[in-house]
Amino acid sequence: MADVTLTNVRKQFGTFVALENLDIEIKSGEFVALLGPSGCGKSTTLRMLAGLEFPTSGDISIDGRVVNDVAPGKRDIAMVFQSYALYPHMSVAENIAYPLKKRGVSAADRKVAVQKAAELLQLEPLLDRKPKQLSGGQQQRVALGRALVREPKVFLLDEPLSNLDAKLRSYMRAELIELHRRLGKTMIYVTHDQLEAMTMANRIAVMHGGKLQQFDTPDAVYNRPANRFVASFIGTPSMNQLEGQLDGALFHVAGHSIPLDRTRFADDLGTGDYALGVRPEFVAIGDGELPAKIRLVENTGHEQIVTLELTDGTRLLARTDAARRLDVGQNVQIGFHPDAIHLFAPGEEGPRLNKNDAASVIPMRSR
Numbered sequence: 001m002a003d004v005t006l007t008n009v010r011k012q013f014g015t016f017v018a019l020e021n022l023d024i025e026i027k028s029g030e031f032v033a034l035l036g037p038s039g040c041g042k043s044t045t046l047r048m049l050a051g052l053e054f055p056t057s058g059d060i061s062i063d064g065r066v067v068n069d070v071a072p073g074k075r076d077i078a079m080v081f082q083s084y085a086l087y088p089h090m091s092v093a094e095n096i097a098y099p100l101k102k103r104g105v106s107a108a109d110r111k112v113a114v115q116k117a118a119e120l121l122q123l124e125p126l127l128d129r130k131p132k133q134l135s136g137g138q139q140q141r142v143a144l145g146r147a148l149v150r151e152p153k154v155f156l157l158d159e160p161l162s163n164l165d166a167k168l169r170s171y172m173r174a175e176l177i178e179l180h181r182r183l184g185k186t187m188i189y190v191t192h193d194q195l196e197a198m199t200m201a202n203r204i205a206v207m208h209g210g211k212l213q214q215f216d217t218p219d220a221v222y223n224r225p226a227n228r229f230v231a232s233f234i235g236t237p238s239m240n241q242l243e244g245q246l247d248g249a250l251f252h253v254a255g256h257s258i259p260l261d262r263t264r265f266a267d268d269l270g271t272g273d274y275a276l277g278v279r280p281e282f283v284a285i286g287d288g289e290l291p292a293k294i295r296l297v298e299n300t301g302h303e304q305i306v307t308l309e310l311t312d313g314t315r316l317l318a319r320t321d322a323a324r325r326l327d328v329g330q331n332v333q334i335g336f337h338p339d340a341i342h343l344f345a346p347g348e349e350g351p352r353l354n355k356n357d358a359a360s361v362i363p364m365r366s367r
């Protein structure tokens, strides 16, 4: 068990700033996802924790000890990569035992450790096979076994499921959640897949452009996104963000006015440009004042995603029942659930301006 802390970490490659002002405190036993688009600095962060890269400035500590100058092998961590790189000529048992062999652990002790890891990962029937006789999911489990066998304090996983097909990914997600529950170890999991982060992690560090955007529970990043980037990155389809003008308790968009409950927002908001955010599940078709035209209806079987166009050409999405009859070209009036409205300052990283308690979880049925 170990806590992991990054304090004011900065990482430059030459003149390129890959990470700045990174402050993350991970509690012992926590499952934390580092989530963000490709190139945002997730792997660099993980590699610094592993000791494979060094911060340009700032501190990294594991279990209360600053490890900036501690070699990877002495950090008590294990890392699992996207490409699991098993040794093809070795059996599953030999692959799992390899890190122990390298450290001079005796054959008898290796056998016990391999047996334990194999039990945990249900690999016992496969111990004598070679990697090429295994499915992708089984190979990934062997890679996990190889990490597990050293009994590290901290597991670092870099997109470990991204080479697997969708069905296997969802199966492995469940396995990893279960594994974390059983081991109780600190796990830090890099992914660009919000579904993985939302379903697996206790907390999610959302990153963008080398900066931490928000570090909070899945519920909070979904229902109380810190800024427009988080609001658009978390959720499929994304939260609608309408550019408009705030004037007292009215938000003007596309030549119409949406009344707001001003008590839900910061008191010092002036008149001017803001963005109104509302998730597609809280856009009501046929219940509201805003005129719109239906442009597209996508029925997934259990719901419909409806593309709507306002009179000024602005598009937004609504999510409705699959059974509802909606026609492309139809003119409708739409409205937004008042408790589900977010206000943001302008700009991509414009902060959310709701009072902190506002717009937490609203029951889906009330849409």
Ligand SMILES: Nc1ncnc2c1ncn2[C@@H]1O[C@H](COP(=O)(O)OP(=O)(O)O)[C@@H](O)[C@H]1O
Pocket (backbone or CB within 6 Å): 013, 016, 018, 036, 037, 038, 039, 040, 041, 042, 043, 044, 045
């Ligand atoms: N060794 C390196 N030299 C130069 N630039 C690098 C190096 N490693 C990563 N980068 C750059 O740093 C940024 C973050 O990379 P990375 O941490 O791999 O992103 P992610 O894992 O989020 O996709 C990218 O722009 C990448 O090109």
Ligand SMILES: [Mg+2]
Pocket (backbone or CB within 6 Å): 042, 043, 044
């Ligand atoms: Mg990466």
